Amino acid sequence: GAGVSQSPSNKVTEKGKDVELRCDPISGHTALYWYRQRLGQGLEFLIYFQGNSAPDKSGLPSDRFSAERTGESVSTLTIQRTQQEDSAVYLCASSSRTGGYEQYFGPGTRLTVT
Amino acid sequence: QQQVKQSPQSLIVQKGGISIINCAYENTAFDYFPWYQQFPGKGPALLIAIRPDVSEKKEGRFTISFNKSAKQFSLHIMDSQPGDSATYFCAASISYGGSQGNLIFGKGTKLSVKP
Numbered sequence: 001g002a003g004v005s006q007s008p009s010n011k012v013t014e015k016g017k018d019v020e021l022r023c024d025p026i027s028g029h030t031a032l033y034w035y036r037q038r039l040g041q042g043l044e045f046l047i048y049f050q051g052n053s054a055p056d057k058s059g060l061p062s063d064r065f066s067a068e069r070t071g072e073s074v075s076t077l078t079i080q081r082t083q084q085e086d087s088a089v090y091l092c093a094s095s096s097r098t099g100g101y102e103q104y105f106g107p108g109t110r111l112t113v114t
Numbered sequence: 115q116q117q118v119k120q121s122p123q124s125l126i127v128q129k130g131g132i133s134i135i136n137c138a139y140e141n142t143a144f145d146y147f148p149w150y151q152q153f154p155g156k157g158p159a160l161l162i163a164i165r166p167d168v169s170e171k172k173e174g175r176f177t178i179s180f181n182k183s184a185k186q187f188s189l190h191i192m193d194s195q196p197g198d199s200a201t202y203f204c205a206a207s208i209s210y211g212g213s214q215g216n217l218i219f220g221k222g223t224k225l226s227v228k229p
Contacts, residue, residue, distance in 0.1 A: 004157070033216060042120075042203055042219035043158070056214045091157055093217075101146045101209045103217060105157035 002026070004106035006092050012112045013082055021077045021109045023092030030072050031095040033103060036061075038088045046090075049075060082113045117141055118206050120220025127227050133191040135223045137204035140185065144206040148217070149178065149189045152201045161202075162189070194227045201225070 005024045013019050025032050030051045035043040045059040049069040060066070064082075069075040079086055089110050093103040120137045127133045139147075145166055150158035164171045164178040164187065171178045177190040191198055201224050205217040 031215070035217075040222075042118075042221045043205075043217070045216040045218070048214040048216055050214065056216075059216070095215070097209075097215075101148070101163070101207060101215060102160065103148075103215075104160065105150075107155075107157045 004092055004094050004104055006090075006106040006109050008109060009107065010110045010112075012114060015084060015113055016081055018078065018080045019082055019111060021079075021090050021111070023075045023077070023106060025073070025075070025092070025094030026096075026104060028072075029094035029096050029104075031097065031103075032069060032075050033093045033095070034067060034075070034077050035091045035093065035105075036088045037091055037108070043091060046077070079111075082111075084113050087111055087113045117218045118204060118220045120204050120223060122223060123221070124224045125226070127194045127225065129194065129196060129227055129229050131194050131227075133194045133198070133225055133227070134188060135202055135204070135225070136186065136188045137206075137220050138184075138186045139206050139218075141206070141208075141218075142185070143208050144218075146207045146209045146215075147178070147180065147187050148205050148207075149176075150203045150205065150219075152203065152222075158203060191225075194225075196227045196229050199225055199227050 032049040034046040048056040064080045089108040091108045093105045148163035149161045152158040175192045180187045204220045
């Protein structure tokens, strides 16, 4: 079946602009995660959605970051007033289980803030 | 505070050799330890994973060794091939007790297998 998809694959934006990144999880996966990967670094957890429960936003680095998810489908990550330090690859993962093991990642969105 | 420490940062191995990557963790509540393989421009792909109730898990050429008392785990790639050249990440998470299960990643090991 289809894996996790993300769009756009690349996004170049000017400092101060808002950007919206999209994630389509694997069908039937109730858990969805967003991670950030800075150049040459490991992945940092940003936010977690599980079904219709309130999201866990504990990893969001600032109030400029927000995310939404409609039911158990598409999620969008929004970054307002982008800064150069926001440049990174943003990865989405989904899982069929609560407790999130066996997470499957999408290809990521490479964000460049100029 | 980095909860999962991975070494080495980079590794060069001859074709047919054994690649060994090590990780150490701090949080004894972790109960799920996956390894991911990432090729340039791609998302991480789940390679193999282990839980602390076993000391070793093997899948094909890939083996995880787990030492609960030392809080360490390692990935061994037997008969390494040029196609194994990628960045490998270890990770850990808590999967029980209603935890959200977000993965804590090491910083990655760039593996190059020379023909």
